Amino acid sequence: MTPRYAKLPQGLRARLYLLIAMAWLGTGQVQATTCAGAITLNPASLPITNQALVCGGANDLNSTNVPGALCGTGDIDSYKNGNEALYTLTPTTTGLYNVSVSGQTWSSVQVWAGCPTSGGTCIYGDGNSAASTTITVTLNAGTQYYIWFDTWPTPTSPCPGTFSIGPPPPPPANDNPCGATTLTANASCVYTSSTTVNATATTGVPAPGCASYNGGDVWFKVVVPPSGGLIFDTNTGVITDGGMALYTAPACSGPFTLVTCDDDASANGAMPMITASGLTPGSTVYVRFWEYGNDNPGTFSICAQTYAPPTPPANDNPCNATVAAVNSGTTCVTQTPGTVAGATASG
Template identity: 30%
Template sequence: MKRCHLMLTIFLVLGVASLAGAMDKEEAAHGPTAYVAPPANSIMGSCATPVVISSLPFSATAQTNCGLGNTYAATCLGNYDGGEDIIYRLDLAASTTIDIVMNPGTTGWTGILLDSACPPNATTCIATNTGSSGTRSILGKTLAAGSYYIMVDTWPTPNCIPSFTLDITAATPPPPPAAHDVCDGAIDIQGQSLASWDVNLTNAGTYYNDYSPVAPSCTGYTANGPDAVYSINLAAGEEIMISELGTCDTSIWIATDCGNLAGSCVAGADAVGGSATETVTYTAAAAGTYYVIIDSYATGGCPVTVTVNAPVSTEESTFGTLKAMFR
């Protein structure tokens, strides 16, 4: 009988040790969750009567959940929903990317959640942020139009946050891509009336990696960096020569099908690595619109200078007669 009691004691001790091991040392030392009693009835800051935020930016100081009771103690915050809580409702009229920052001052063991349901989901919310000290932040969350709930809580002790600030802002969206980042917005080379021009093939220049030739055909390599698309109308037998010089490894290729650029590539150049001039010369097999893709191998892209020579018939394609398209 004593032996059985001893084995049971060992199992219990091991069980406690295993449970503590699932937390970090600081959390394990904080001890088991102590739940604050729920309020006697619904008060401000609950799902039924949330603090409503109807426009952004929102900034509030001297906020508190002290005295509001522990209404919600089975949420995705886990241990951090055992204290008193306050609910905010954020109403969005349109899709918005938001940043939420809650500063609890000197109060530790705080948590914040964002969810589309109230009471919040018991296991999985849109986002949570918890910690033993410091500011709680939920950043860069893109939400569709609708209502969302933010809960501020603690892992007792402390039972509540005497004073905190809450700031919610609409994150600055990235600029829209350049129109000719995709083929549907291709710029007409003849229409822009330039023999040479610069294009900043970077995300900062609002260009992205939309297209890449299929290796080993066309250029011989893939191109995983940002690209820009131009178009030109050629008669059958006309020849065009296009060059580019970038500050990174670039490539240039020509295709016939706007809906399938990679699958319709007819000529390309990617012979030189690093910052060097790439040149492609192509004779049109048939009359029609051809698409010129100024591309980059580097994922970050780089500024590129493009130069195009006039399309001429192959009979006229000599050094003396090949002239710049625009004087």
């Protein structure tokens, strides 16, 4: 006996097909994540903000066929082992671009010039255990880039999640010395709020030499008081570990001379503090601040405080040397007192 099937009305069939298609789309397996199957982004659509990721159903790009740590940060290649989402973009304008992914923990983003499995060059990559990751890269007009979003093997993929691509927001006003925020040297510490979000690296200034400087610095300036002494202290915000350097310069354009650098002398956690003396009264000095390693940009606060160095001792230089008592024999009966408090360097 041949089975017979009822024929569904056309409208009901259409709705059924739609439901089947939607169920298939919801599996996240609608896009092959080989380079040939990468989703093409139209540069005219930039900036893209919080667009839903489309992930593959298999780990097509992984630490086996694209071995090695993530370039730029050196993060471990396990960040390549989820079921990735892959896009391609050929920008029409050369410049800086922010590429970010959010909505899933242990996610990563990489940008490659050319296909990662066919001789492409990694431009930059970063992985993060948090629920968002952002990188800033320079993209050249006319070059095809592959933008690869992935995860640690757990969770399975960066989906559900969103991504954004576009020019970075402008840096803060005090991103360089000529835009330095003016601080007033008070008798006690009065904090001023600031941020390193979107700050860039300053070029043409001597390296600070401490606190793992990696760009993302902001600047402050203050007029040296008559005492020639200043204390700079910082406090935590989003940033809990910072670095700070003090410079002298005849103008905001330089040339700059590094006075000192500090990592975590402040009583406020792992924040920096600088105490400086012997500065030229009436001159302007410059303070450079950054987040340690530049991997957690955010808010912090800073203050400048007047500082009166101790008066140098009477014997601060050779011409005023104290005559030491000379004892007879081998017993030091008469001792000559002295102190180095407030002493200066003898030139």
